[in-house]
Amino acid sequence: MSDKRTLTMDKRTIRILLVDDHPVLRRGVRDTLAAEMDIEVCAEAGDAASALKALESCHPDVAVVDISLERDSGLELMRTIRTQYPEVKILALSMHDDSLYAERVIRVGALGYVNKSQPGDVLIKALRKVADGEMVLSPDLTDQIVKRVVSVDGPPRTGIASLSDRELQIFEFIGRGLVVREIAEQLCISIKTVESHVEHIKTKLGMKSSRELVRRAALWIEGNMA
Numbered sequence: 001m002s003d004k005r006t007l008t009m010d011k012r013t014i015r016i017l018l019v020d021d022h023p024v025l026r027r028g029v030r031d032t033l034a035a036e037m038d039i040e041v042c043a044e045a046g047d048a049a050s051a052l053k054a055l056e057s058c059h060p061d062v063a064v065v066d067i068s069l070e071r072d073s074g075l076e077l078m079r080t081i082r083t084q085y086p087e088v089k090i091l092a093l094s095m096h097d098d099s100l101y102a103e104r105v106i107r108v109g110a111l112g113y114v115n116k117s118q119p120g121d122v123l124i125k126a127l128r129k130v131a132d133g134e135m136v137l138s139p140d141l142t143d144q145i146v147k148r149v150v151s152v153d154g155p156p157r158t159g160i161a162s163l164s165d166r167e168l169q170i171f172e173f174i175g176r177g178l179v180v181r182e183i184a185e186q187l188c189i190s191i192k193t194v195e196s197h198v199e200h201i202k203t204k205l206g207m208k209s210s211r212e213l214v215r216r217a218a219l220w221i222e223g224n225m226a
Contacts, residue, residue, distance in 0.1 A: 014131045015042045017060040019051045019077065020093070021070045025116070029064070029093070032120040039127060048072040048080070055085055061131050065110075067094040067101055068221075070176065071186060073169045075108050082109025091130045093123070100161050102137055104168075112136030160220070162204045170197050175217030 016033060018041050020026040026044055033039045043058035045051035047069055055063070063081055067074035078090050092105040092113045102113045111130045114123050126136040163171060173183045180198065184191045198213070207213050 015060045017063045019045045020066040021046045048077045062089045064091045079108040089130045175221030
């Protein structure tokens with residue numbers, strides 16, 4: 001009998017669904033977690049459809065979800081998991097700026113947010129806390145979120161932070177090279193609706209041309225994938 005099995009007989013094993021569209025990064029996270037006696041990656045997925053299918057067969061305690069999936073929205077996936085599988089805890093994982101996404105993931109039902117640049121032990125500690133139903137955010141981020149939620153008098157958001165969840169999702173798709181028609185098909189909305197969102201994005205970001213928006217979105221995606 002392995003040491004891992006022996007040591008987990010008297011302790012609950014935390015079952016993990018790992019959702020990330022980058023196989024190399026996913027393997028790195030899986031290998032980090034594999035060394036822990038009380039954590040088991042029971043399934044992996046690279047997109048929303050595969051993740052939802054895995055939830056049926058794996059029955060995880062925690063879903064670790066990358067916010068930006070190549071053809072899906074991690075935020076939408078988290079919202080779906082929270083609605084359809086309320087017993088599954090959610091931990092968001094991303095390379096994006098913490099202050100931009102932390103509040104968004106909490107609003108859709110996640111209990112925590114960990115930046116991929118953090119060392120492995122930070123992720124492991126966060127997983128254990130989330131599995132126990134605890135919220136995991138840095139103290140600074142927690143204070144910021146509480147202030148925004150309980151007060152309408154906070155400073156107005158600017159730049160990318162001012163985009164709604166849907167606008168941010170479309171902004172990411174633009175940065176990944178999708179055109180309006182492809183975005184509409186992906187989100188199951190009309191082309192006219194996408195075009196309206198694009199105009200709102202341009203206004204909020206102070207841009208006058210679609211070419212400028214595409215360039216900005218591509219640079220933003222590239223910077224967050226570095």
